[in-house]
Amino acid sequence: MSGLAPGYQQEPLPVVLVGAGNMGRNWIRTVGSSPDARVVGIVDLDLELAGRVAREEALDVVLGSSVSEVAARSGAVAVVNVTVPAAHRPVNEEALFTGLPVLCEKPIAPTLVDALQQAALAEVAGGLLMVSQSRRFFTELTRLRAVADRLGRVGAITTEFYKAPHFGGFRDRMEQPLLVDMAIHQFDMARYLLRADPVTVSCSSWNPAWSWYDGDASATATFAFDDGARYTFTGSWCAPGRETSWNGSWRVSAEHGTAVWDGDGAPEADGIDTLPDVPAGPEEIAGSLAEFVRCLRSGETPQSEIHRNIPSLAMVEAAVLSADTGERVDIPRLLEQRYAEAVRTERRTDVRERLEQWGSVAHVRGAEALR
Template sequence: MSGLATPRLPADRPLRLVQVGAGGMGRNWLRTIAASEAAELVGVVDLNLDTARAALADLTAGGADDVVLGTSVAEVAARAGADAVVNVTVPAAHRVVNEEALFAGLPVLCEKPAAPTVAEALRQAAAARAAGQLLMISQSRRYFAALDALVGQVGQLGEIGAVDCGFFKAPHFGGFREEMDHVLLVDMAVHHFDAARRVIGADPVSVYCEEHNPGWSWYRGAANAQAVFEFDGGARLTYSGSWCAPGLETSWNGQWRISAERGTALWDGDNAPTVHVPGAGEGVAGAGSTAAGAGEPRQAEVVPREQEIAGALAEFIDCLRTGRSPETEAAENLRSLAMVEAAVASAESGERVRIDDVLIASLREALAAEDRPEVRAHVEGLVTLPVG
């Protein structure tokens, strides 16, 4: 639980939102907010107001005169009477935007990753605690109905031994991604690492990772990565991914196999997962399974829900109305980002890296950079330093 004191918002009207950032991903969010009956767009913030106007014009086929525009989050939110903020800026701008909103008394739903570094993410999580407001990170690939079904089925298989996730795509993005260092790990793998935390139901302990860049790659940085994570309880996640793998591509969610005490679950990343409990009678794989005969593989029932960023928005709204803490509250999301930073450190050093070592180093960096006493006090409470 986050321990936040965010007041519950009324359920008898839509949540009034200010969106910050109106670029490519920002337009996706604008469409998602417009499609939600539980949300209302009341303001847009962008350093380039022409970009904001163009995005609104495309959204409404004629503009939106009642949507407040500006370059200051707090000012636009005050003028628009906003309840909350959606932050769709680039990661380097997340902290400045989030902290302005949080200390203006506004909860924030922020696009992943929370920050370029774990240290920056720690400062933001601490600022949210200091402000008494919710900061939720939109790990949008947690929000799939088929993933819900997979988690439900795996929970009935007993102790998890091994989880395998393969991700193979060949996107030609152009632009900054093709010039990034550690492009697969930094820009994409966080989705799969975060999903693994949800599937396994435990926190990561350590990682050994290798990267390389095939000769045909159109990326400057390493487009391929293989990593082995240890989790609390002993489970291992084996991750193998590539962003320059043409032909027979996987889902964006990856392709999964979970081997557990009583059976195995498979998920192709898109469709209903399949579970096999050898020798089990009908019902052992859980309610909602389609019986195919005792001990035979069964397909799990998938219950429809809001998915991807629409799912993240729906959870954010529900949390603000009920007072519950989301799965991806900023402090809880730290270990997903730490998995990325640890994997990069392992790939660079050639050594196994402990997740706690990354968190402790990040804590020290955050404390050195943070000069507000009220925020520093909460930084210190987010990670436990070793004794001695």
């Protein structure tokens, strides 16, 4: 059951966009050029900003500061949440309990505890909560996975990520800008390639003397996965010269050969004669949007539905913990600890009871295993 009115099986979905900041503008343009959806309302705490963005993007839409109210006035049937991570839960909660499915920017929450509570909340509300983990949607990444599948068992995957952006704003003030704001993409891509679960991580982070960030702009993390493979991410956000792509530079070392990918073009591989064909689809956030709408229509579960996305956030939180303590972190154990904390601190009775019904965080891992 898709839960969508029959008219929306083909018609573009009317959506409310929440958060008219930098990324919100990208989303407005992406929705505008998509056959799948159209923006009918914009919500921001800063109403003046919402109005300015609507004017500048030439949109005649309903404006407001409450998602349920703007949805009711505009006839929206879904929500795209592009607010800052700390605001994701209140916006998602209001939308889901108004009966609106949500596509929410990454990271779904600032903490694993918050993410686990939102997974239970989505269950109680009975609606789809999908995370836009947009770097899964690259045709050449799909091809790299198809190559890796042909190369047999994977021993190791590495990503080098070296860039030197001057963002200004919140990233410059974060304690772990690279690990929290960026590396979640590569960690999630590694899960996508390996089709396995992360079990441990050892991570070191530091801030080069010339860094223009307050927090650690450089990090190296090595994860062990439950199929025996290792994944190593090493990178920096204050690394001028010979920069990698935004996807990073990848190597997959496997039983029957090796593949490399610069994150932009086609992968190259030893061990296979021809590169596999893969379907080309919309990329980045356009890919997220297409999957969200396709799954709403078909009733399928998206690959980054909140339960399935939680292990990627767990990789980030575990890497940060390892960097802080200097210890190797056991990820399933961390998830159990965070689950206990989620039960203890959830303020809504219905959501807390749902969390208790899970019995253990294996509930989430069960959903994730379906990926």
